[in-house]
Amino acid sequence: MVASRPQGLHIGVDAEKVVVSPYPLRMRAGRARRSRWGSVTEVTSAPGSGRSRGDRRRSASQVALVLVLVSAVLSVLGVSGWLSAAGSVAIVAIVVGWQARAARVGSIALPRGEGVHVLYSAEERTAFERAVVVARRVRGTWPALCHMIDPIEADRSLSAALEQLAAIMARRQQLRRLRDELAGAAPHDLPAGSPAVRALAEQRLRVEGLWRSTADAANRILASVNAAALAGENLIREQRIGETAREAELAISRLAAGPAPSDAGPELAERTAAVIAAYRELAAER
Missing domain, CATH: 4.10.810 (Virus Scaffolding Protein; Chain A)
Structure with missing residues (x-):
């Protein structure tokens, strides 16, 4: 019997790599901070305590x-x-074991199994970590949009997008190394018609084609995740503005329904002027 693949996505980040796995992540050394949002579990290595052996x-x-x-x-x-x-x-x-573990720099162990992607290159790591930040923004909009979307289905789609992006980034990482190797393979003054030179040029073209196709695929995923975040955030802003407008309309309606202004002010001024005029007349007669 084939073992079923575990549910959920586990993303681990330490000082040297990013690990994306369908399996739970463990620490090879040091400690870790764990957080969970939906079906995604993030594991971030904690810095060492810096305490010496003494x-x-x-x-x-x-x-x-x-x-x-x-x-x-x-x-x-x-x-x-x-x-x-x-x-x-x-x-x-x-106590001794805990202190020794806390003193080490956190390092995530690499799980074994299908669907595990490890990113070492700085470019691929940075791109994927930015996608994770945007994915958190997407998930942050779901509570306000729960009547419009299915959170379970949306969570499944978001996790799948991150897993696909990790696979593409792992592939680009390999292509990056291959591009560097091919770029460093100089013809060494061989004639242009040499079979080796033609083969090298052909492989360079193939690698560049794969490089561009993986870039397009990664950009599509990044653009879709970013679009989902912006759409949700804009809709929430629109809902808040609409709620503010409705509250203002109710307040204005209550104020407009109040009693009409009376002429008490002008009447008081007229009476005061009449009293002052009468006083002056009496004073003049005296």
């Missing part, structure tokens, strides 16, 4: 000293000395 020894010695005191107290309370000693040794061993 610092780790001193820290382990301090832990051991504390455990010796705890073991002495437990012995007084009737706990078996062998039991407390075994527990102390186990705790010290765990």
